[in-house]
Amino acid sequence: MSAPVKGLGLRLRWLLFVESLGLQGSWNPQRMQNLGLLSIMTVWLRRLPRNVERDRLFCRRYYEFFNTNPYLANYLVGALLRLETEREHGAETPRGLAATVRDSLGRSLASLGDQLFWLGLRPALVMGMGLLALDGNVEGVLTLVGCFALGQFLLRWLALERGYALGMDVVEVVAHPLWHRAIAAATRLGMFLTGAVAGVYAVRLLALEGQGSGGLLAAGAALGLGLPLVLRRRLPGEVLVVVALVLALILSFANPMVKG
């Protein structure tokens, strides 16, 4: 029977946390985050007495293709470390279990994290920053981003310990309805703030004679809404800027605005 497993300990947890911030640092098109994941896992392994054969096999287990959302990855890292700790303490672990957990949980966390962070929180934060920027509020913008930064650091820190405590039961975390409520809330907030930014822009533009026209704001919005429908694909923002330049050139014949 295996010995009971203790927590990670503060120092090891700190070292793992710092290393985990660079999960994507060696992202490559062949195996994506594999080197990053192994780099984190070796922080734990290097604290054990040297055993070449065990280390070789350990690295082999984590050098395959791996990709997940970096903000939620520590749930998985914690769970994998728990699995390895139990193995080190003599527990029987089925062959291939680490790879199965890594792949299936990695995919679930990637999907969850992308919805929450990239599609939910980022647009909301962008619009929040936009409102503050339109007011010229430098400190406000920095504070808002700073709060997000601290929040995601805290999540990563807690996720490491939670993943370790739960071990294979970490799948319960993914299934928790709170995530989907958070995604829905972030999305609604983003939509609300998008409307608020549109309102402030419109008022500012309409207040200025000469550049008069909220019409240009509306033309831009129509372009942004209409292009994906017409082209049936979403263009990168940079390409949209170039497309907007063409529209601006056409409009310049009709609208002799703008001071030099």
Next chain:
Amino acid sequence: MDLLASDGDLLRLLAVALLGGWLTLDDTAWSQTWFSQPLPAGLLAGLIGGDPLTGLAIGLPLQLVLVGNLPVGQSFIGDPTVAVVGAVAAAVLSGHNLRSALVTGEFGLPLLGWLILGAALLSLAGHLLVQAERRAHVPLMLQGHRTLRDGDLSRIQRLHRRSLALTFLRGALGALLATLFLARLWIPLLAVLPERVQAASGILAVLLPGLGLGVTIERYGVVRSLPWFALGLAAALATVRWGP
């Protein structure tokens, strides 16, 4: 104004390079705090030059129009961080201020649109560099196979840190070169272009926020977002109408 007229300018350029390196790491490689998003990145670059509002004026339209770019997996990401740092640093360090875009809402400044266009083109070019760097990570990663044979764990962390150093270098050099290119060539070019193009640059700056908002609404789904969007719009208009 000459960009390298004094030792102070040289120091500021060095600070811009360091900022570019740090923010490029932050973008996807290390920590992802979102200080590397175009708006805060522009603000930080503006702070280095002593003009944060110009940083906001350039960063805001770019941020809005790039909100649809999702840096997920192998999808297109461009390199807006280096581009916006370069654009803001070039404007501020060569003595142009675009504060009036935010202070008086004068969004249609030709130089504003022109710099945003320059930043967008640099970001597109930077995408190729990002891809090249990621391909350069492959041989580094493959070197790690030796550890699968000899169990040398320090090699894994060494290779990983080398990849991070490569990313930092790309950001630092990229920001420096972008600043010099935009300050020495791109900004002066505007003055010699036909008036029609200058006017179009001004219109572009006014079009972009709407474009960004349109892109965001399209991402959310028009029907789904309409009630929340309308609520936000009404709240903003009410605040302006009855606010202080």
